[in-house]
Amino acid sequence: MVSFLYIIALGLVLGMRHATDPDHVIAVTTIVSRQRSLKGAALIGTFWGIGHTLTMLVVGGAIVLLGWVVPPRMGLWMEFAVALMLVLLGALNLTGILRWFTEKMTGIEHGLFAHGVAQREPNSESGEPGGHHPAHDAPAVHSANSLFHTHSHGGAPDAGVNEHRSQMGLYQTVRPFVVGIVHGLAGSAAIALLVLATIRDPRWAIAYLLVFGGGTILGMILITAAIAAPISYAHRLSRKTNSSFQFASGVISLAFGLFLAYQIVFVSGLFTGHPQWTPH
Numbered sequence: 445m446v447s448f449l450y451i452i453a454l455g456l457v458l459g460m461r462h463a464t465d466p467d468h469v470i471a472v473t474t475i476v477s478r479q480r481s482l483k484g485a486a487l488i489g490t491f492w493g494i495g496h497t498l499t500m501l502v503v504g505g506a507i508v509l510l511g512w513v514v515p516p517r518m519g520l521w522m523e524f525a526v527a528l529m530l531v532l533l534g535a536l537n538l539t540g541i542l543r544w545f546t547e548k549m550t551g552i553e554h555g556l557f558a559h560g561v562a563q564r565e566p567n568s569e570s571g572e573p574g575g576h577h578p579a580h581d582a583p584a585v586h587s588a589n590s591l592f593h594t595h596s597h598g599g600a601p602d603a604g605v606n607e608h609r610s611q612m613g614l615y616q617t618v619r620p621f622v623v624g625i626v627h628g629l630a631g632s633a634a635i636a637l638l639v640l641a642t643i644r645d646p647r648w649a650i651a652y653l654l655v656f657g658g659g660t661i662l663g664m665i666l667i668t669a670a671i672a673a674p675i676s677y678a679h680r681l682s683r684k685t686n687s688s689f690q691f692a693s694g695v696i697s698l699a700f701g702l703f704l705a706y707q708i709v710f711v712s713g714l715f716t717g718h719p720q721w722t723p724h
Contacts, residue, residue: 455652459659470697474533476671477693485672486665488620493661495624504636508649514633516721520714522630527704534698634723
């Protein structure tokens, strides 16, 4: 019983520490740099952690239970995918494409939602939903838009205006989830092999992976919230300061991704006849 509790505690702590790996932090920073609320940032961390844990359980579970062997070249390719993703995120952030695409996708989702509410707005004359009387189309749309642009009775803008872009739509949910999957793919083999080196019982090994994944989710929630706090404060002070955060995150992501790619291709020999891969 003591040994089991020790494994659970160790897995939770190491999972939280795993979330602080530089490539993880840099990747989520490029996403969180445009987030305006701590809640939205925490949701980004949650979905990143879920994607990471899902891949880790699938690949790590196959290694633990089925005895899968990861060839060095495949291990390097999984890590190379992370490097390419960091380069892509950094480049999109610097060029403004990521911002444009995020606003485009968010606007489409909000527009569809608002349109659906407007269609269900009751007709003031018939009292039935779905009315399209010209005199009432504009109020219906205004009513739908007021879900996102509301004001308090005191005349001060409500938080809904400032948090319009921070609402978690489908795109903002899928993006960190996919990034987490890529990171989990790169680290799952190393984690599973390290677990097998110390835990021989497959049931305990799977339990460790589950707790490790939970710790990673918790750690990433805390990290994303911590990153979003100064960004949110900077946004209230100045848009220029906030843009500096976004530019810096793009530069760091691009530079670190290129550094990882160089290490994997030229130092570890991804495209050579004898690639060198050490799980870590």
